Amino acid sequence: MVSEKSSTAKSNQAQGDLLMPQAHSPLLLSGVEFEVVSTAKVLGVIISSNLKWSAHTNSLTTKAAKRLYLLGQLKCVVIANSDLVRFHCSVIRLQSTTVPLR
Numbered sequence: 001m002v003s004e005k006s007s008t009a010k011s012n013q014a015q016g017d018l019l020m021p022q023a024h025s026p027l028l029l030s031g032v033e034f035e036v037v038s039t040a041k042v043l044g045v046i047i048s049s050n051l052k053w054s055a056h057t058n059s060l061t062t063k064a065a066k067r068l069y070l071l072g073q074l075k076c077v078v079i080a081n082s083d084l085v086r087f088h089c090s091v092i093r094l095q096s097t098t099v100p101l102r
Contacts, residue, residue, distance in 0.1 A: 067092045 027034045038049045046056040071092060075084060 064092075 039055050040047050048055050
């Protein structure tokens, strides 16, 4: 009877250990500890610790909205259409396109 209780307690403890997040030792490089962050920007891509794209897409949509707002403001100033197209090609389209990796 005692052995059944102790094996059940050990089983419950093992299940609890699996569900608890494990604390990792700090990552060191040349004796310097790396800081743990929730997001990092690497080569223009925002990488989140939860591996979701939401932070990156929010950043892209914010940048695009700012550029499009500026284009609208230029249109209100009554700038020639050729200048608006030049602005669009040089600022908005150039910044929003990506080069495919090979």
